[in-house]
Amino acid sequence: MSSRDTILKALREAAPGGVEAPAMYTPDAPAADLLESFEFRLKACGGELAVLRSVEELAPLLSARWPDLAERSVYSTNPAAVPTSLPEAAFTDTAALQHLDLAIVDGCECVAENAAVWVPAGAVPHRSLLYLAEHLVLIVRRDALLPTMHEAYARLAQRGDTSGYFIAGPSKTSDIAQCLVIGAQGPRSCLVCMVGDA
Amino acid sequence: MRAMTSAAPTTQSLRAALMVPCYVDQFYPAVADAARRVLERHGCEVVVPKQQTCCGQPMLNSGFAKETLPVAKHCCKVFADFEYVVCPSGSCTAMVREHYRDLWLDDAKIPRVFEFCEFLHDVVGVREMDVSFPHRVGIHQGCHGLRELRLAQPSESFGCATDKTRALLSLVRDIELVNLDRPDECCGFGGLFAVSEEAVSVGMGRDRVACHERAHAEIIASGDMSCLMHLEGIIRREHRAVRVAHVAQILAGDRV
Amino acid sequence: MSARTEAHPPAAARFLDDGAHAAWHDAALWNVRDRRDKAAASVPDWERLREQATRIKQHTLAHLPDYLEQFERAARAAGATVHWAKDPEEFRVLVHGLLKQHGVTSVAKSKSMLTEECALNPYLEAQGIEVVDTDLGERVVQLNQEHPSHIVLPAIHLNKQQIGRIFEKNLGTAPGNDSAEELTEAARQDLRARYLHAQAGITGVNFAVAETGTLVVCTNEANADLGMTVPKLHIACMGLEKLVPRFEDLAVFTRLLARSGTGQAITAYTSHVTGPAPGSELHIVLLDNGRSALLARDRFRNALKCIRCGACMNTCPVFRRSGGHSYNHVIPGPIGSVLAPNVAFEQTETLPFASSLCGSCTEVCPVKIDLHKQLLYWREELAKEGRVPLSKQLGAHVFTFVATRPWLFKLGGRMMRLSLRITPRALVYGPWNAWGKRRELPVPPKRSYLDGGRP
Ligand code: SF4
Numbered sequence: 001m002s003s004r005d006t007i008l009k010a011l012r013e014a015a016p017g018g019v020e021a022p023a024m025y026t027p028d029a030p031a032a033d034l035l036e037s038f039e040f041r042l043k044a045c046g047g048e049l050a051v052l053r054s055v056e057e058l059a060p061l062l063s064a065r066w067p068d069l070a071e072r073s074v075y076s077t078n079p080a081a082v083p084t085s086l087p088e089a090a091f092t093d094t095a096a097l098q099h100l101d102l103a104i105v106d107g108c109e110c111v112a113e114n115a116a117v118w119v120p121a122g123a124v125p126h127r128s129l130l131y132l133a134e135h136l137v138l139i140v141r142r143d144a145l146l147p148t149m150h151e152a153y154a155r156l157a158q159r160g161d162t163s164g165y166f167i168a169g170p171s172k173t174s175d176i177a178q179c180l181v182i183g184a185q186g187p188r189s190c191l192v193c194m195v196g197d198a
Numbered sequence: 199m200r201a202m203t204s205a206a207p208t209t210q211s212l213r214a215a216l217m218v219p220c221y222v223d224q225f226y227p228a229v230a231d232a233a234r235r236v237l238e239r240h241g242c243e244v245v246v247p248k249q250q251t252c253c254g255q256p257m258l259n260s261g262f263a264k265e266t267l268p269v270a271k272h273c274c275k276v277f278a279d280f281e282y283v284v285c286p287s288g289s290c291t292a293m294v295r296e297h298y299r300d301l302w303l304d305d306a307k308i309p310r311v312f313e314f315c316e317f318l319h320d321v322v323g324v325r326e327m328d329v330s331f332p333h334r335v336g337i338h339q340g341c342h343g344l345r346e347l348r349l350a351q352p353s354e355s356f357g358c359a360t361d362k363t364r365a366l367l368s369l370v371r372d373i374e375l376v377n378l379d380r381p382d383e384c385c386g387f388g389g390l391f392a393v394s395e396e397a398v399s400v401g402m403g404r405d406r407v408a409c410h411e412r413a414h415a416e417i418i419a420s421g422d423m424s425c426l427m428h429l430e431g432i433i434r435r436e437h438r439a440v441r442v443a444h445v446a447q448i449l450a451g452d453r454v
Numbered sequence: 455m456s457a458r459t460e461a462h463p464p465a466a467a468r469f470l471d472d473g474a475h476a477a478w479h480d481a482a483l484w485n486v487r488d489r490r491d492k493a494a495a496s497v498p499d500w501e502r503l504r505e506q507a508t509r510i511k512q513h514t515l516a517h518l519p520d521y522l523e524q525f526e527r528a529a530r531a532a533g534a535t536v537h538w539a540k541d542p543e544e545f546r547v548l549v550h551g552l553l554k555q556h557g558v559t560s561v562a563k564s565k566s567m568l569t570e571e572c573a574l575n576p577y578l579e580a581q582g583i584e585v586v587d588t589d590l591g592e593r594v595v596q597l598n599q600e601h602p603s604h605i606v607l608p609a610i611h612l613n614k615q616q617i618g619r620i621f622e623k624n625l626g627t628a629p630g631n632d633s634a635e636e637l638t639e640a641a642r643q644d645l646r647a648r649y650l651h652a653q654a655g656i657t658g659v660n661f662a663v664a665e666t667g668t669l670v671v672c673t674n675e676a677n678a679d680l681g682m683t684v685p686k687l688h689i690a691c692m693g694l695e696k697l698v699p700r701f702e703d704l705a706v707f708t709r710l711l712a713r714s715g716t717g718q719a720i721t722a723y724t725s726h727v728t729g730p731a732p733g734s735e736l737h738i739v740l741l742d743n744g745r746s747a748l749l750a751r752d753r754f755r756n757a758l759k760c761i762r763c764g765a766c767m768n769t770c771p772v773f774r775r776s777g778g779h780s781y782n783h784v785i786p787g788p789i790g791s792v793l794a795p796n797v798a799f800e801q802t803e804t805l806p807f808a809s810s811l812c813g814s815c816t817e818v819c820p821v822k823i824d825l826h827k828q829l830l831y832w833r834e835e836l837a838k839e840g841r842v843p844l845s846k847q848l849g850a851h852v853f854t855f856v857a858t859r860p861w862l863f864k865l866g867g868r869m870m871r872l873s874l875r876i877t878p879r880a881l882v883y884g885p886w887n888a889w890g891k892r893r894e895l896p897v898p899p900k901r902s903y904l905d906g907g908r909p
Contacts, residue, residue, distance in 0.1 A: 004538040007694070007742045011519040014750035019516040021699060022509040025706055028499040041719055092733070094684045095650055113497075113709075114719035127731050128683035131676045131723075132646075149705040149720075157701045162666045166708070166724035171676040174716070175591035175607065177614040178482045179634035184590060185642050186676025186723070218903055220857075224867045225896040227907035248904055251856075251863040259811065261833030261842060262850040269857045341812035354491055354769060355817045356501050380484070384771045388810030390846075393888040395808060397467035400892045401476070401775045402810070431893030 030147045034112040035194075038145060041115035045169030046182045047190040055081045055139065055195050062104075062137065065191075072101040075129055078139055091125035094132070103133035103187075107140040107167075109152040110194070114168055117192060118152060121163040130165065136187040138167065142196045212322065213243045215277055217285035217294075217311060220252040222423050229423055232450035233286040233314055239450075240322050242284075250276045255293040258301075259389045267301050274298070277309035282321065286314040286446050288343020288421050296346045313343055314446060315421050319362040327369035329451040334374045336415030337363055338406070338429070339382040340422030349421065353381050363421050363445055370448060376413040383409070387428035403432045411440055417454065418442045459782040459801045462808040466776030475613065480774040482610065487768040489717025490818065496719070497709065507706050508822035511759035514664075514697050515749060521664040521697050522740070528667030532729030534736040541743050542572035549574060549656070549689060550581055552737055556687050558583065558653040562645075564671070564678035565589040566658025567605050567762060568691045568741055570784045574656075585656075586648050588677035590641050597624045603778030605785060606715045606764035611777050645677070655681030659692035659738075660761070661707055664699050668728040669738065672711060672721040679723055686734045690727070694745045695758040707761060710820035715763035744797040753831045757792050759821040766815035766825055772808055781805060788815035792828040795835065803841050806832035864905060871898035 001009070030037065039049045050061055058081040063069050074085045082104055090096035105124060107117040117138050121127055130136065146152050156162065171186030182188065214237060218230045234244045254269035273294065277283045285291045291313040298308045318324045343349040350361035367375060386392070386402025393399075407429055410418050418440060420426050426442040433440060443454035470476045494500045514521055526536045537552075539545035553561065561578065563569065563585050575585045575596075587596040591608035595601060598620045602608030609617065618632035627640050649655075657678045661670040669690050671678045682688040698704060704726075712718040730736035749755055767773045767787030778786035783794040783802060788809065794802035806829045815825040836842055837850075856862050874882065875898055883890040901907030 002538070003540045003544060003742075006540060007538055007740075007746060008519050008522065010742070010746035011522070011694070011749060014746050015518050016516050016752075016755075019513045021513045022506055024702060025503070025506045027503075028497075031498070045718065045722065098646065098650060111720075116720050116724065121726075121731065126683070128680065131679045131683065149709050150702070153702045153705040162663075162668045162701060162726060162728040164726055165679070166720065166726075168720050168722050168724075171674065171722055173590045173638060173675050175589070175594065175609055176617050176634040176637055177612070178485065178607075178610070179614070181634050181638040183642070184638060184675035184677070185588070185645055185680060220863075220867075221896075223903045224871060225898060227899055227901065227903035230903040231908050246904070249860045250904070251858070251860055252853075254857070257850050257853055259830065259833070260846055260850065261806075261830075261835075261837030262847075262854075263834045263837070265850040265854045268854055272858045341810070341814075345813035345817060352814070352817050354487070354814055356495065384810050384812035384814070386771065386810055388812070391807065391810045394804075395463050395466065395772070395810075396888045396891055397463065397470050398772050398775050398808075399810070401470050402771050403893070405480070405775075427896050428893065431889070431895065434894040435892060 025150060027148045027150050030113065034145050034147060037112040038110060038115055041113065042169060042192060045115055046172055047115060047169035047192060050191060050193045052193055052195045058082060058139070058193060061193070066102070073099055074102045074104065075100055075133065076104040077106045077123060078104055091129070094126070094128050097126065097129050097132045100129055100133045102135045102137065103129050104137040104139065105130065107138040108144055109155055110140050110145045110192070111149055111152050112145060113148045116166040116168040118156065119165045119167055120161055121165070130167070131186040133187055135189045136167070136170070137191045137193060139193045139195060142194050145194070211241055211243055212282060213245065213280070214282040214284045214317070215280040216244050216246045217250060217277065217283050217290065218246065219285065219287045219290045219423065221427065222286065225427065226423050226444070228452070229286060229444040229446055232444065232452050233284070233446040236318070236446055236449045237284060240318060240324055242322065245280070247276050253290045253293045255290060256389050258293070258297060263301060270298055270301055270303060274303065274307050274309060277311070278307070280309065282317065283309045283311040284314055284317045285311050286421065286444060287423065288313045288340040288347055288349055289424060292342040292346040313347055313349060313421060315362045315366050316347065316349055319360070319365055324366065325369070327366070327449065329449060330371040331448050331451070332372035333416045334376050334414055335367065335417045335419050335448070336376045336378055336410040336413055337367065338385060338410070338418050338420040338425055339363070340420055340425050341384050343421055344382055350382070366449060367419065367445065376415050378409050378413050380409050385425045385429055387425045392428055399428070400432065403428050407432055407438060407440060411438070415440060419445050419448055421445050461804040462776070462780055463804060465780035465782065466808070469777040469780055470775060476775060478613065479611065479777060483768045483774045486607070486716060490714055490765055490768065493713035493717040493719060497713065503706060503709060504820055504822050507710055507820055508759060510698060510703050510706060511821050514699055515695070515755060515758055518694065518697070518749060521699060522694060524664040525662055525667055525697055528665060529729070529738055530667070532667045534667065534729055534738050537737060537739045539739060539741045545572045545739060545741050545743070546574055546577040548739060549691070550578060550583070552689060553578070553583055553654055556654065558687065560584040560586070560648070560652045561654045561656055562586050562588050562649050562652040562681040562685065563656040564658065564673065564681045565592055565608070566656065566691050567785060568658055568693055569656065570601065571743065572741065586645070586652065588645055588681055589673070590638065590675060593641060593645065594620060601779070601784070603786065604764060604767055605762050611779060649680045649684040652681070652685050654687040654689060655685045656689045656691065657682050659690050659696050660711065661698055661704060662692055662696045663701050663704065664697050666701050666728055668701065668726050670704060671725045671727065672708070672723065674722045676723055679725055682727065683731065688730065688734060689737045689739060691739050691741065693741055711761055711763050714765040714818065714820040748796045751796070754792065754796065754828055756823045757789065757828060759823055760789050761821055763820055765818040765820065769814045769818045771812060771814070772810065776808070781808070788825045788829065789823070792825060792832060795832050803836055806836060864902070867902050868905070871902070874898045
């Protein structure tokens with residue numbers, strides 16, 4: 001008998017059966033204003049929020065933040081706002097992506113209770129650039145802001161979007177004597193730009 | 199130092215058996231006596247069955263379920279005829295109420311045991327107390343009373359259980375209840391754990407004493423004398439100034 | 455696993471010998487517990503959420519073989535390859551086979567307690583494959599040639615100065631440099647070069663979804679993400695118990711996990727992998743190693759609900775004061791003490807006793823495992839098998855005999871108190887008296903209460 005069958009047989013003998021699945025969970029309504037809560041949570045995990053009226057405001061915002069933006073290597077899913085500086089071939093070459101300064105990526109659902117932003121795996125030409133980039137900018141729509149993970153997962157399940165990443169702030173660690181250090185191995189900063197109306 | 203006492207208002211006449219934890223019987227007769235007097239002062243008729251021995255907890259906690267069963271049965275027999283059984287220990291109360299069932303004892307045969315503060319607070323309904331105790335007191339929550347009997351809301355969980363020990367002590371005149379930075383950390387007694395894990399047990403006990411000292415408590419009060427036996431052992435060995443008292447002794451207005 | 459491991463009490467005593475360090479360890483973990491309390495309090499329906507989590511797990515375990523088959527089908531349909539391993543031996547051979555087949559000589563491995571459980575690193579290294587642990591804490595303990603002492607905070611037993619010295623020796627940081635920022639930066643530079651060099655990434659799995667074949671991996675450093683997106687081969691290792699039925703169930707667990715473990719609202723990266731990335735391969739290795747046996751044990755089955763958040767360790771007053779290594783088991787703390795006897799009954803007989811049974815673990819556990827009760831039940835199993843000291847066994851029988859005979863109980867008490875009163879102190883407080891080593895015994899009164907003793 002294969003290991004698979006041996007294991008499944010043992011499990012069949014052991015599993016008690018019965019026990020209905022509980023109904024889907026309905027969370028308590030959050031007390032705070034969603035945007036306020038999102039911003040509070042994002043700051044708490046080392047990220048920053050910019051609320052923009054339109055995506056046109058993005059380029060000046062980033063230039064103010066990185067005055068040498070033009071000389072930097074940038075990947076952008078939103079070339080209308082900020083263009084990509086890398087040659088197409090770099091997208092599948094992780095060695096080239098290693099020196100990526102900035103990734104500007106469109107996100108989807110934003111979660112107020114924990115500042116997580118959903119980035120579908122298909123949003124980028126190579127998944128690693130989300131993590132190799134020194135800095136990450138996520139562009140999201142104001143109306144994608146949801147109270148809790150439950151609403152976010154319900155939407156993902158509905159459209160069958162099951163490959164992707166919830167990203168909450170920059171990479172971080174407390175592994176050295178519980179001292180929080182922002183910028184562990186992935187992006188050193190995470191700026192969420194929220195565009196449009198609620 | 200002797201606190202003022204006088205007869206408290208009698209609510210109703212409840213007949214209750216006093217279950218005396220074996221180590222209280224052997225080492226702290228004053229605690230059992232204080233518990234009896236407090237109950238009587240609050241209108242209870244107290245019976246102390248002479249045939250009682252031990253609830254069996256030390257054995258069950260060591261894994262000897264089979265050997266515990268006869269002891270548990272004896273305990274059930276002794277207290278079978280009482281509507282109320284009151285025990286000045288959260289730990290022994292939890293043993294009877296929460297663990298006898300695991301020994302496959304029939305629910306109907308398990309005596310209705312109440313922890314001392316719980317009984318006064320919930321059953322007798324004590325809301326005033328004519329006693330004075332002019333000291334700074336830190337409350338030590340015994341873990342089993344806290345988490346298995348919910349005598350208060352454990353600090354790591356969410357709910358609204360009333361702190362019954364605190365509620366009763368707050369009725370005492372001139373008492374000052376201090377706040378601890380770790381409100382309900384275990385003292386490290388744990389029955390035979392105190393011996394088999396001596397180093398950790400003493401480490402926990404020292405930290406617990408230090409926590410009360412940081413809050414400037416003069417007295418560490420608890421509903422569980424077993425925790426206090428352990429803490430007192432450390433306090434006396436290290437010649438510390440803080441003292442221990444069972445809640446019953448404070449409510450009785452005894453000198454401690 | 456065959457050598458007899460050290461018992462908990464002496465290992466704990468040694469940890470406590472360095473009082474200052476032990477106090478730091480206790481305070482650091484208490485701080486994490488404190489952050490957990492605040493994070494949990496920020497969710498108004500926290501206790502209801504825990505209840506939902508435990509019920510989902512209860513249901514999943516009750517139908518585990520069905521859900522595993524569903525998961526396998528879905529993962530295959532998404533393009534992943536699924537493998538099954540009965541035990542660590544088979545697991546190691548399987549993973550090595552996959553690496554060999556792909557010509558892998560260097561692996562970037564993120565945190566996975568399961569690979570620790572299977573002692574994968576030494577095995578692969580013996581086969582000439584370089585394994586780099588990429589989680590910073592795991593990297594520290596790897597460089598220091600030891601094991602993690604905590605499942606979420608692998609290097610919590612080391613302070614800054616110690617880590618500074620480890621980095622000085624291995625990464626060439628300046629002598630005396632113990633700045634967390636600078637040490638983290640040094641590790642970043644070192645590790646990022648290694649991802650490019652590695653031909654495979656090995657990760658653990660936090661959750662797996664039966665209906666979609668999705669794997670969820672949660673980290674803060676982005677190390678697992680780099681490991682599974684930079685190299686073209688991703689091997690995900692998971693215990694059989696990691697499943698949840700529906701994609702939406704993930705909401706319950708991602709809300710609980712980080713809040714319970716570190717007090718964060720969510721980990722920085724919560725990554726969902728359904729099938730391989732274009733041009734890459736995904737292999738999922740499922741491990742049993744005692745899990746099916748645990749599922750068969752009525753009183754202990756609940757332990758399979760564990761989501762490895764580490765909260766029970768942070769709150770455990772014994773863990774905080776004895777350090778994870780004192781448990782001598784891959785998973786330490788309360789959950790480790792209930793998992794250990796299932797796989798290594800003979801070597802772990804002191805673990806169920808390494809608890810005062812305070813019950814705080816049960817209260818914090820996000821999936822409501824009755825941890826302190828299970829510790830008690832394991833004590834019963836050990837006693838039943840005669841695996842407690844003879845003195846205790848004998849004592850229990852004597853106690854039963856005496857405690858069921860009130861007259862004898864009274865007499866015994868009298869004799870005990872009398873002997874305590876008349877025996878010289880030096881004899882009472884001899885080396886046989888563990889209580890009295892650093893504590894006084896109570897002062898015995900002449901008469902017990904039932905014997906008429908009054909204040
Ligand atoms: S037993 Fe519970 S508290 Fe402990 S690690 Fe597992 S899930 Fe977390």
